Amino acid sequence: MQDETLLDILKKRGVSRRAFLKFCAAATSLMALPPTMASAVAEALAKAKRPSVIWLSFQECTGCTESLTRSFSPTLESLIFDAISLDYHETLQAAAGTAAEAARETAMKENWGKYLLLVDGSVSTRGGGYYSTVAGKTNLETLKEAAAGAAAVVCIGTCSSFGGIPYAKPNPTGAVPVSDIVKDKPVIHVPGCPPIPAVITGVLVQYLTFGTIPDLDELGRPRSYYGDTIHDRCYRRPYYDQGKFAKSFDDEGARNGWCLFELGCKGPTTHNVCATTKWNQGTSFPIQSGHGCLGCSEPNFWDNGSFYQALSTPIDSVAAAAATAAVVGVAAGVGVGIANHHAKAKAKAEHETVTVNDLEK
Secondary structure, three states: OHHHEEOOOOOOOOOHHHHHHHHHHHHHHHHOOOOHHHHHHHHHHHHHHHEEEEEEEEEEOOHHHHHHHHOOOOOHHHHHHHEEEEEEEOOOOOOOOOHHHHHHHHHHOOOOOEEEEEOEEEEEEEHHHOOOOOEEEHHHHOOOOOEEEEEEEEEHHHHHHHHHEEEEOOOOEEEHHHHOOOOOOOEEEOOOOOHHHHHHHHHHHHHHHHOOOOEEEOOOOOOHHHOOEEEHHHHHHHHHHOEEEEEOOOOHHHOOOOOOOHHHOOHHOOOOHHHHOOOOOOOOOOOOOOOOOOOOOOOOHHHHHHOOOOOOOOHOOOOOOOHHHHHHHHHHHHHHHHHHHHHHHHHHHHHOOOHHHHHHO
């Protein structure tokens, strides 16, 4: 099957040409390409070979894998994972022990320089990384070995992208993000705690279609998914612009669906597609369910904390007059972004002062 094209595989599974073209249209939309590109995507996918994918799990909770498996057939997710060769995944693979490690080593050898390496979880570095090991090897050792032959590395979730919760102070395992270790390969960050399944597979679609990685922002995240804030895409945004805010989770404003900004929602400073792609077949996302965004796809989200405290930016003027609410609301949003930028820089500086020596003392 390694030499079969995606079109060959889909035909074997009884997928019609019409269904394949619908698949290509969905892939085009997922990659934020114009509809006119659908035919080019179809041509590229028809010839695409089944790539080898190795998924490494380090300091994580398996939530990212759980998220990915919450897909519904016949979605883009299921089609993509029929079309790749997932050669190693500790949670999903049938093999165990020596056989599992042999499968990983074989996949690396046979696809050297061509396979995609997906990493879930932060990397322990304290004491050489002995806090997290698999098959007698530290995660640090395994990552270096696997990354050496990878075409690109995709960090699945906030832990591998930015360190996540294991990286939070006091960081007893010396956890670091993958990009602190891998410096000579393209590294794509797909943060979220956990990420939305369609975002994970969208990156694979891009690679499968064009053999390239997506356009990335300054934090290494695909712009098509992380280019805008949740606030900018949120259906509650008009209430923010009008100065209508819930004051508690059970007051009249909350029952009327007003903005959750004053209850600590981090939507204005969090970049993700939660508000549009949503979860569970587009059913809902946290804000729609009545809870403010925690900012989990941003660096240091756990150390930044203040999950139920409003972002520190003047917003009183937003509610001053309905006639100017929209203009003031946008200005407030810009202010929030500037304030959060400085907050992130301060948090990172404070975090980095907690060294291994400090912990040992």
